[in-house]
Amino acid sequence: MNSQYFSAFAALAGSLIGGFMMLASSWLSQKAQARAEQLAHHRTRREELYADFIEVSARLYADALGHNEAELAKFVKLYALIGRMRVLSSPKIVETAQTVAKTIIETYQAPNKTFRDLQGVVNSDAIDPLLAFSEACRDELRISGPLF
Structure with missing residues (x-):
């Protein structure tokens, strides 16, 4: 009769171990899927933030080329976008965004450019103050893991 108990116990233990392994596998799979979704969502938020920053910066820079006075409200x-970057992005992104903002302020303080002056500006790197920022964004977005 001991062999009957042993067989029953072995079957029960096998069922429990199999059930536990299935539960653990399912839990790990869901955890990995949730993490992947979280990373994808975080990446999308950063992409939208960077696109907004580029758009706002480009408008301000274009305005700065032709004007000496800036409206502070603009x-x-x-700066709100830079603040959001401090929360979501790496320090390198924040640093390059601050450099863009400083460049825009310096451009407002410089003499106005006429349409003819723009040809000389286009031939230099001064026309693209967003180059370093967009390259840093591309590098960061290429990394699919956590930032910090």
């Missing part, structure tokens, strides 16, 4: 969105 800078609110720019």
Whole structure:
């Protein structure tokens, strides 16, 4: 009769171990899927943030080329975007975004450019103050893992 108990116990133990392994496998799979979705969502948020920053910066820079006076209200969105980058992005992104903002302020303080002056500006790197920022964004977005 001991062999009957042993067989029953072995079958029960096998069922419990199999059930536990299935539960653990399912839990790990769901955890990995949730993490992948979280990373994808975080990446999408950063992509949208960077696109907004590029758009706002480009408008301000274009305005700065032709004007000496800036409306401070226009800078609110720019600095709000930089603030959001401090939360979501790496320090390198924040640093390059601040450099873009400084370049825009310096451009407002420089003499106005005429349409003819733009040809000389286009031939230099001065026309693209967003180059370093967009390259840093591309490098960061290429990394699919956590930032910090």
